[in-house]
Amino acid sequence: MPEENADLAGIRRFLKERLQRDYTTLRGYAEERANVRQLLQRTAEMGESNSLLLIGPRGSGKTTLINAVLADLLAKKSFVENTLIVHLDGNLHTDDRVALKSITVQMRLENAADGRVFGSFAENLAFLLQCLKAGGKQSKSVVFILEEFDLFCAHHNQTLLYNLFDVSQSAQAPICVLGVTCRLDVIELLEKRVKSRFSHRQVFLFPNSERFEEYVTLCQDLLTLPSNNSLLEAAERIDNLQRIRSDVLCFALNHFDPGDFSFQPRTREMWNKQVTKVLATQQARRTLQALYDFDISEAFLKNFLFRLVAQLRPQCPHITSEKIAALGAQFEGDDKIELLCGLSVLELCLIISIKHHSEIYDRDPFNFEIIFARFSKFAKLSTTMQGVERSIVLKAFEHLRIGELIMPLSGGSGGGVGKVQKEFEMHKLALTYGQIQQAVQRYQALPTEVAQWAQSSLI
């Protein structure tokens, strides 16, 4: 028994790590991958300069693609010796000064640049590249990876982008600029002078929405245990990552290492058989289909599977279709309805009167007084809501506002704090009628008269 528990813990640990920390395994996108790979290779070996934008929705595998290509190329000695990788992130490098400092550090030129005074940004960058050239007979090529490329567009005058593209255009030193972004209109963000220097090479990554069978296969891939041989192979590939000599591009440090794991053939086969069986059931497929309809990205599926795998414990050592369905139901649920069901009856009554007001006046904004007047009409006749003081109702109204179920109208009256009394401040409803309807139906032990009032505004 303890042995089985240890096995299970091993499986759980392996699956969790692979789902969470496998930054270099890219599935699909063979063409795009070859494209990027070729580009990087040419920069490294022939010294060609280039620029490229990688565009795709969040979670579609843009970063993974770059990492995968790097992992491939790092196996080659010539690439490792010939290139420097500079990794910038739009969220971290919030202005060009910080970015340039980081570039200097990543190119290991702090000592060379120390104590020098540069007139302009371009001069500084040119100096950095010059330093590389000075070393050998052939200069080293630099790969700039710019994550969240759209954020760099917001920097003052787009100096960094201008200079990088300018260098890549004018054959000064071989550099390759890889921009990664999820904004489709990113080209429009570039200034004219920057745009004209960009090579307009774009690679789009779009997960396909009509390949449900592949999605199921992917799901199965993510859940099955590989054989020990393939584990070793993968481990070798991962070992190459250690050759990145960069403090910043550090995913290698914490990358999931298949070499740490090995499974008994019997355990592995039992587990894999179980996974295949479960994924073939009607229930599991229905849940997966629902998830696929929601979000086709791999990241979303990994998130789902991570939670599924986390549920494994000695008492229930297998993934079952019931568990998949239960977890899928959680993903499907509407958070706002959950929150509505946690309100008190009084607060729900306010929501209902807001709904009536919105229906009658075609989603006009409302203030507390209007809603309170409508609510008191109901409260006078009802048995449950009688004798609720105005101050309590106001507090309930504020609670709705804190929960952002209703939102103050921005600008105008909302802007001047203290100018408008809170009773008269105009709000708008941030819910749909359907959500309110569902919440009223699902609310536990709601008084009948309130439920009836929710149906019709006539009292």
Place this chain on the structure above:
Amino acid sequence: MEIICSSLETLFPCREAAVATLGELIGDSREAYPSAIYLFGHSGTGKTALTRAFLKECAKRQKVRTAHLNAIECYTTKIMLEILLDSLAPEQGDSLKADNMLDFVEQLRRWHCAPDSKSFLIAVDNAERLRDMDANVLPVLLQLQQLTSLNLCVILLSQLPFEKFYNKTGLSEVISLHLAQYNKAETQRILGSDFTQVRSQLLDQFGQDSKRLEICKEAVTEEFYNNYLNLFLSVFYKACRDVPELHLTARKCLSIYLEPVLDGSVEASDVSRLWRHIAGPLRSALTQIYMRIEKPPEEAADFAAIEDQSVRKMAQSLELPYYAKYLLIAAFLASHNAANQDKRLFVKHHGKQRKRMQTVNARAKTSDKMSTTLGPKSFTIDRLLAIFYAILEEKVGLTCNLLSQISTLVHLKLLSFVSGEQNIMDGSARLQCTIGLEFVLQIGKVVGFNVRQYLCDFM
């Protein structure tokens, strides 16, 4: 993991499922953490308490470094980063500095080589505040694991559904968990769980009075307390589901409930008679919920009577001079009537008004559009004085005494300046009246003036 869960389950009744899920996700520091967990639910559902206890257990048993901070305290990013660094690495003292996100992330990357630190947990309370901070804070926190390549998990706590956090370009995946509001049975169980504590407190309280002590010992049983809570919830539960608030009020009202039993006038088992005693005070306590007004005990007994007519009492107890009261009424009329109606309302021979279809339609307004519910409009001091002289039957001189009454009313916050506070003398200052209709009706009654008669809304 099991030890952590079982130790927390006793502390947090009715939260077994949430504890178990947290345990699955971040219970074992040897396994991969998810990059971010979003924990949401209404206030008073135990988000903070649960997380704090969980982090503490993790820190104690698995040597995980933890940080728990409240986003409200961090009005700049720098403060947040310093708090984080301080609590993640307490032994390094003030030597760690982080001016921006980049410094922070680099600092964390350096810890990778440190042998003692393995896993990190960061919890952020009031996470909705992160939206108002620098735009890069939230995306970086959600991706911190990938950026720093540490085994690190960020837990965000908030009252909002996660969809309220989405920005223009989206966020990376999080695992969101909902802490559902307690239902009535659970609330009663939680409130009843401190029975032994309440009992010992009561016994302490009556330490000197031996007769009462006897009765108290006999009467205060678990059943008695549960009966009380049942009655208490039947009044409060519809208006408030916030457990800490209910807990506080239940403690407060217990002494009133116990009073007749201690006197010997009612048997402890006679629930219906006890209900008759407690119903009034409970209802009045309902009007006070959330207010936390601490009153001396002699007053507490009859706060029922006070609260019922709070507006009337307040209006009557307001000791204003005679003219000031008229000024206040004039201000209210000026705020809630349109200026073009003044002539018809206050001039004796205003001529015949022709009824046209247009005006009839315009006036056929519904109660929701009344100016008393839409809030006060602003008026000039000239108009205020004109209305004041029109409604006051006697003649008074325009003296500085009279004008100083206006500033008194402003000081009392019954009037407020909308604009032009500096230039009162040139007449461009605009004021508005901040009191409600109820209040002004009471003032009118005191001086014998029918306010309704002069309001356009009621014609």
